[in-house]
Amino acid sequence: MEKSSVVVAGAGQAALSLVAKLRAEGHSGTITVVGAETTMPYQRPPLSKGYLLGKQKLDQLLLRPREFYEQSAVDLRLGQSIVSIHPASKEVALAGGDVIPYDELVLATGSTARQWPAALGGTLRGIHTLRSLDDAHVLQAELSSAKSVLVIGGGYIGLEIASALRSLNLAVTVVEAQPRILNRVAGPETASHFRLLHQENGVRIIENTAIRRLHGSDRVEAAKLADGQLIACDLVVVGIGGAPETKLAEMAGLHVDNGIVTNELGKTSSSSIWAAGDCTSIDMGGRRIRLESVGNAIDQAETVAMNIIGRRTAYVPRPWFWTEQYGVRMQIVGLSMGHDETILRTETDGKRKSCWYFKNSALIAVDAINDPQAFLAGRRIIDAGILLDMSTLREPEVDLRNLGKTADIR
Amino acid sequence: MPQVLFTLHNGTVMSVAAATGHSVMEAARNNGVPGIVAECGGAAMCATCHVYVDPKWLGKIAAMSDFEDELLEGTGSPRMETSRLSCQIPIDDGLDGLEVTVPPSQY
Numbered sequence: 001m002e003k004s005s006v007v008v009a010g011a012g013q014a015a016l017s018l019v020a021k022l023r024a025e026g027h028s029g030t031i032t033v034v035g036a037e038t039t040m041p042y043q044r045p046p047l048s049k050g051y052l053l054g055k056q057k058l059d060q061l062l063l064r065p066r067e068f069y070e071q072s073a074v075d076l077r078l079g080q081s082i083v084s085i086h087p088a089s090k091e092v093a094l095a096g097g098d099v100i101p102y103d104e105l106v107l108a109t110g111s112t113a114r115q116w117p118a119a120l121g122g123t124l125r126g127i128h129t130l131r132s133l134d135d136a137h138v139l140q141a142e143l144s145s146a147k148s149v150l151v152i153g154g155g156y157i158g159l160e161i162a163s164a165l166r167s168l169n170l171a172v173t174v175v176e177a178q179p180r181i182l183n184r185v186a187g188p189e190t191a192s193h194f195r196l197l198h199q200e201n202g203v204r205i206i207e208n209t210a211i212r213r214l215h216g217s218d219r220v221e222a223a224k225l226a227d228g229q230l231i232a233c234d235l236v237v238v239g240i241g242g243a244p245e246t247k248l249a250e251m252a253g254l255h256v257d258n259g260i261v262t263n264e265l266g267k268t269s270s271s272s273i274w275a276a277g278d279c280t281s282i283d284m285g286g287r288r289i290r291l292e293s294v295g296n297a298i299d300q301a302e303t304v305a306m307n308i309i310g311r312r313t314a315y316v317p318r319p320w321f322w323t324e325q326y327g328v329r330m331q332i333v334g335l336s337m338g339h340d341e342t343i344l345r346t347e348t349d350g351k352r353k354s355c356w357y358f359k360n361s362a363l364i365a366v367d368a369i370n371d372p373q374a375f376l377a378g379r380r381i382i383d384a385g386i387l388l389d390m391s392t393l394r395e396p397e398v399d400l401r402n403l404g405k406t407a408d409i410r
Numbered sequence: 411m412p413q414v415l416f417t418l419h420n421g422t423v424m425s426v427a428a429a430t431g432h433s434v435m436e437a438a439r440n441n442g443v444p445g446i447v448a449e450c451g452g453a454a455m456c457a458t459c460h461v462y463v464d465p466k467w468l469g470k471i472a473a474m475s476d477f478e479d480e481l482l483e484g485t486g487s488p489r490m491e492t493s494r495l496s497c498q499i500p501i502d503d504g505l506d507g508l509e510v511t512v513p514p515s516q517y
Contacts, residue, residue, distance in 0.1 A: 024444070043451040060432070060452075065440045295449055295456075322455040329477065331455055372477060376484035401483060 002309050003029045007092055007100055009082045009248060010108035011035025013043070014277030014297040016063045018106055021305035023072045031074045032100055034092075038079040039133050040066065045294060047136045048160040049324060053167060054140070061133070085252035087270050104308050107249055107260055107268070107275040108301065111242035111292065116152065121214030127236040130161060142235055146170055150223055150233035152211060154181030156323050158239030159194060162203050163325035172203045173231055175223065177210040185321075187336055189344050189355045190367045194325065201326050206231075244279045244290060257281055259290045264314045266304035274308070276300035284317060284335070295320050318383065331375035334365030334382050343393050347371065347400075354378075356393060363388050373400040380404040412506035416443045416461075419514045428501040434510065435459040435497035445512035452497035454478055458516040459496040460485040464509035468492060471499045471508070487513035 006022065008015045011033050019031050035041075042061040050056045059065075069076045082092045091101050113129035116122035128139050149165050151158045154176035162172045174181070182191040195205055210226040214236060223231045244259040255261040255269035259281030266274045277297035281288040299315065306313035321332040339357035346353050354374035357365040362385075366378030381388055381404040392398055411427040414437050418424060428437035438446040438459075447458035454477060463471065471494070478498050482489050496510065 045451060045453070059440075060436060063439075064442075068442060071442070294451070298449060320456075322450060322453060324453065329455065370477070372480040372484070376481070379484070 001029075001103075002027050004103035004308060005030040005101065006032070006104045006106065006308060007102040008033045008106045008108055009085075009092070010110055010245075010277070010279070011037065011041050011076065011078060012108060012110050012277065012297070013041065013063065013294055014108035014110070014301040015106075016041035017298045017301035018108065018276060018305050019072065019074050020064070020068075021302040022308065023074075025305065025309055025311070027305070027309050029103070031072075032077060032102075033074060034077045034080050034082050034094065034100075036079070036081045037132060037134070040064070040069070040076065040078065042133060043294070044131070045322075047133065048130055048157050049164060052130075052136055052140060052161070052164050058133075082248060085248055085273070087252055087273065090272060103272065105273045106301075106304055106308075107273065107279060108277050108297075109245035109248060109279045111244045111278040111290075113238070113242050114240045116214065116236070116238045116240075120211070121216070121220065124214055124216045125219040126216070126234060127214065127220055127238060129238045130157065131242070139237065143168060143170070146235040148173070148233050149235045149237060150175065150220075150231055151237050151239060152223075153239035153241070154178075154183075154205065154207065155185065155239055155241065156182070156321075158237070159198065159325055160323060161237050161239065162198060163201070166201050166203060166326070173233070174198065174203055174205050175209060175211055175225065175231070176205070176207045179208045181205065181207060185336075186332075186367055187339065187342055187355055187357060189342060190330075190369070193353060193369060197326060197328060242278065242292065244281070246279060249275070249279075258288045261288065262300075265307045265312070266300055266315055267307070274304045276304050282315070282317060289335075291317060291319050293319065293321050320379070329370055331368045331372065332365065333368075333375055333379045334363070336365035336367070339364060341390075343390060345374065345393065345396075348396065358390070361387065361390070371400075377401070377403040412501055412503060412508070414438075414501070414505070415507065415509045417509070417511040418443070419445055419512055428505075430501050430503060432501055433497045434461065434499040434501065434508070435495075437501060438496060438512075443512065445514075445516065446496060447516040448497060454481060454495055454498055457481045457484050457495060458486070460487065460513050460516060461494060461496045461510040462490060462492045462513065463494050463499075464511070465492055467505070467508050467510075470504060474498070485513070486515045486517040 041063045084093045113131040148171040151174045212224045249260045260275040262280045303315040336357040341358040343356040352371035353369040355367040368375035377400045414428045416424045426441035449458045450456040
């Protein structure tokens with residue numbers, strides 16, 4: 001309700017979007033945000049791009065300046081963490097011993113980067129993940145003395161880091177254990193485009209090859225691959241995915257299945273406890289999936305805010321993502337997993353490419369490379385549930401700006 | 411610092427101090443101007459920081475890239491001749507007094 005006291009666990013994108021929406025919609029109860037990091041809520045996407053290279057300053061990363069929290073009467077408790085939730089008495093306990101009562105609790109705990117296993121050389125110096133601002137600063141400090149970098153994992157984060165490091169003229173090798181890069185998140189056509197892009201920019205890409213072990217005496221010196229070859233490196237960046245931060249939820253007895261299980265209102269299995277962002281899993285077509293993206297964190301958090309103040313709102317996932325590598329920009333709408341047909345377009349200028357994914361003849365996702373028109377057309381079609389005539393899309397001359405508006409609907 | 415004047419959807423005008431080197435979007439965000447979402451944080455990927463620029467300033471702000479031009483076709487409020495993405499307008503001293511209008515919706 002509008003006067004309820006709200007406690008938020010976590011201080012990232014979802015937490016900020018939640019409190020901003022609560023206050024914008026007239027919520028006047030107390031709000032306490034507890035976050036382990038010492039920096040005010042900030043954007044993570046630039047950490048693997050411009051910020052890593054020093055092109056952006058910290059104040060440009062912050063989602064809101066300090067005055068916002070003061071003016072909005074948000075008690076921002078940074079550098080602190082909640083260690084337990086007590087649903088029966090509706091209280092949380094902080095590491096320092098403080099106990100905070102709540103009417104509504106929101107878990108916005110995010111995810112943590114998977115680390116390279118200690119048993120496979122993970123304790124050597126010079127091995128890093130990139131998730132937080134602190135991670136970015138540690139990695140930045142290493143870059144001045146590094147010469148050859150091994151990136152483990154050919155997903156978006158790994159590829160973005162490879163792109164950033166090439167602009168510093170470091171030697172970069174990307175090793176992917178799956179059959180190809182972007183295996184989980186994009187089709188083979190999109191993967192081929194990015195493979196070539198990286199190779200043209202001097203990155204060595206090794207796919208379908210696991211790393212057996214990282215070697216070194218104190219600091220990492222080489223990686224031994226499953227096929228026996230040895231890759232020399234003096235810095236390793238690990239980009240092998242994230243795990244949802246569900247520890248608190250599990251301790252409190254909430255239902256967890258590939259993330260904290262939330263319903264369409266953003267509610268967990270416990271009354272008065274909600275969740276939003278990377279830590280959640282949502283139902284999409286009978287599967288519990290995690291949508292790790294800024295857009296999802298914002299939409300879920302705003303949905304929870306509306307429901308907390310008693311204005312019932314159902315969450316409708318509208319997945320979209322973006323990446324930028326070597327100045328090539330890709331916007332993605334939808335989720336391509338499970339597609340059974342793809343149509344590849346190259347526009348007449350030769351620079352814009354798009355990959356359209358279909359399942360049972362319905363468009364489910366588009367990867368749009370340097371092609372905002374394809375992104376917007378795909379979004380229009382998916383949002384409206386329009387059945388697209390595939391032959392139209394195969395016409396090289398079709399104007400994407402009109403696609404999904406009238407004539408091509410069947 | 412240069413001042414940027416935002417006319418909000420309800421007609422109110424907010425005058426905010428904008429650091430040079432920041433974008434108009436960042437000035438809005440840092441000063442609590444409502445109605446600028448900026449989901450992608452200034453990467454020109456989402457078109458949720460759409461503004462209408464007062465015509466007399468159009469010639470003085472940074473030119474529009476083809477990418478921005480195309481993305482503007484996907485704004486939540488109608489695109490007009492004066493439409494720009496505010497994350498693509500860097501502030502410099504010559505833009506003191508810049509006037510922009512925030513559209514009714516970004517979705």
